Structures are given as structure tokens and as C-alpha cells.
Amino acid sequence: MIRSLDLGWLISNGRPLALSRLWKKKLLLALLLLSLAFWLSACATNSRQLWEKEVRRGWTAGFKPQDLSAPPFRLAGLLKGESGSDLVVYLEGDGRAVVRGRPSADPTPSHAQSYDLALLDPAPLVLYLARVGQFMPSYASSQYQLYWASGRLAPEVVQSASYAIDEVKRKTGAQRVHLVGFSGGGGLAVLVAARRDDVASLVTVAGLLDIDWWVQNSGWQPLSASVNPAKYANIVANIPQIHFYGTSDRVIPPAMSQRFFLMAQFSDYTRTALAHDHYSGWTNSWPRLLNEYVIPLRNRTGQPVTGPAGPRSHLIYKNFTNFCKFA
Numbered sequence: 001m002i003r004s005l006d007l008g009w010l011i012s013n014g015r016p017l018a019l020s021r022l023w024k025k026k027l028l029l030a031l032l033l034l035s036l037a038f039w040l041s042a043c044a045t046n047s048r049q050l051w052e053k054e055v056r057r058g059w060t061a062g063f064k065p066q067d068l069s070a071p072p073f074r075l076a077g078l079l080k081g082e083s084g085s086d087l088v089v090y091l092e093g094d095g096r097a098v099v100r101g102r103p104s105a106d107p108t109p110s111h112a113q114s115y116d117l118a119l120l121d122p123a124p125l126v127l128y129l130a131r132v133g134q135f136m137p138s139y140a141s142s143q144y145q146l147y148w149a150s151g152r153l154a155p156e157v158v159q160s161a162s163y164a165i166d167e168v169k170r171k172t173g174a175q176r177v178h179l180v181g182f183s184g185g186g187g188l189a190v191l192v193a194a195r196r197d198d199v200a201s202l203v204t205v206a207g208l209l210d211i212d213w214w215v216q217n218s219g220w221q222p223l224s225a226s227v228n229p230a231k232y233a234n235i236v237a238n239i240p241q242i243h244f245y246g247t248s249d250r251v252i253p254p255a256m257s258q259r260f261f262l263m264a265q266f267s268d269y270t271r272t273a274l275a276h277d278h279y280s281g282w283t284n285s286w287p288r289l290l291n292e293y294v295i296p297l298r299n300r301t302g303q304p305v306t307g308p309a310g311p312r313s314h315l316i317y318k319n320f321t322n323f324c325k326f327a
Contacts, residue, residue: 001258047108047134050108058119066078069163075131075160082172089179090118090126090128091122091179091192092109092130095148103145105140106137117286150226162196165196177287187207187211201239202236202295204257207283209230211226211229221313
């Protein structure tokens, strides 16, 4: 690494060449811009390589890459299946949002935790949806950095995810949506559900459900440009839901889902504890959790999504005439 640079002299034809102060500044600026270009190129290359890895992982399971129009962004996704009445959507966590207390240059996760879970889901129509900037080099720049820093759950982020789901519904003819969110994707799942009237079930895994309490009790930087999912608990209270949490989770405290439960009178609410931390254990446990909790939850909200037919009840949803407005 070059620690210092003396631009006062350059060598020309074997002789030192004096530079004016103006040329020194111009040359220094050029070097800085070149360095920035190399840095951005490296970030883009890393995102592409990680995306190619995830595409390869899902290919044999039938997942195909999607470039989804989701104003004001475009979002990366992977879709299994071509049609069906029920669409299962897995929302990724915050990824590499912050490094050493500062917003990262690229939020793309080195390992997509929510995609691990999506790959294990036997539902015929499954969408994995990445967050803003993840696997999308054109959106991983300082212009969008707010949306994986203090604005990771900003109104625009919620709107964008909902628009992406709309696009996949149009392509596949799906009528109902089942949301699954990991970590920050859990909070996003709540907010997306709050603005839609087609969400049949809601599942979070180590979900960030109350950002104000989280910041206050964990010492994390305030998410001042974000919407707090806890404030919309009453709007999603009639959606059947399960919240899985890790008893050893130091990122999302186990009390998070209990606090969320106290925010409203829920009609069908389950909290389930597992001896996991924030990252490890969930993938290994997911097949069992699907069979014991998640698939039965989906099946009792209407026609079975997967698995054998069994007792179920039909839930009548309130038709929201006005979408939830985020302030």
C-alpha cells in the first residue's frame, strides 16, 4: 500500500520534472478517481460473482434469476415455478449493510440466509427476493446507501418489495401471498403485509419487529429513515403468523417477538423458540419447521399449498380500501 505520494517531481527522459500546484491537484484528482473506479469495479465484480453462485445453487431446484421492476429501484430475485394460486415469498435480511459501524459500499450478503430457506421449501411457486442494492451493482452506490443504512425499512423500500411481488403475481397468475422474512427481512415482511390485502400468512425468522426498542436496547445506530414494523401490528393482526426466534441470538433479542405480540390483539399468533443464534442452525432446522409449523399454517388459511389435505379453516380478510400510508 502506498502511504504517501510526493507529486512534486516526476521523471521525464531521465530528468526530474517540476509540476505546478495546479497540475499537482489535477494529477491527484485523477489518481483518486482512478482508485475509486477500481474500487467500484471490484464491488461490482464481487456482486456478480455472488449472484452467479446463488443462481448456480438454485438451478437444479428450478430457481431462475429475475430482474424485477420495483420503483424506485430494481430488485434481484430467484423464482421457482411458472404458475400457481399461492406465491411464497422469502425476503432477504439486511446482508452486509454495515461494516465496522459504517454503511458498507455494497450490501450484498456473502451468504444469502433467506435463500437457504427458500431452497428447502416444497411449495410449487417460490420467490426469493433480495433487498435494495443486493446483487445489483448499479444500485450499490452512495446514491442508494441510505436504503441499507438508516433507511433499510424506509417507505420506498416497502413499496419496492410490494411492487416486485405484484410483478411476479402478474407473471404467474398467483392470487395469494405467503411471506417469510429473515432478520431485517422479517420487519420488511410485516410492513409489506400491512399494505396488501392478499397476504394469507406471515412468518419471520429472527425477525426485526420493533426497531425503536431494538436501537434503544442494543446500542445499534438509529434507523431514523425507517418505518417501525411494531407500529403496524394492529393492521396485520388478522393475518395468521408464526415468529421463530433464537434463544442465543445476540443480534435480535428473544424478547423481540414477545414485544410485538403485545402490540395488538392477534387472531392467530405463534412464537417458537429454537436453540440457535442469529445465523447458525436455521437452515438445518427449516425442513422440520416447515412440516410442523409453516405448511400447516398455510394450509389452514385456505386451499392447501403443499402436503396432504387436512382440516383447515377459511379466513375472511378485511378488504382495505386504502393502502397503509407510511409517515
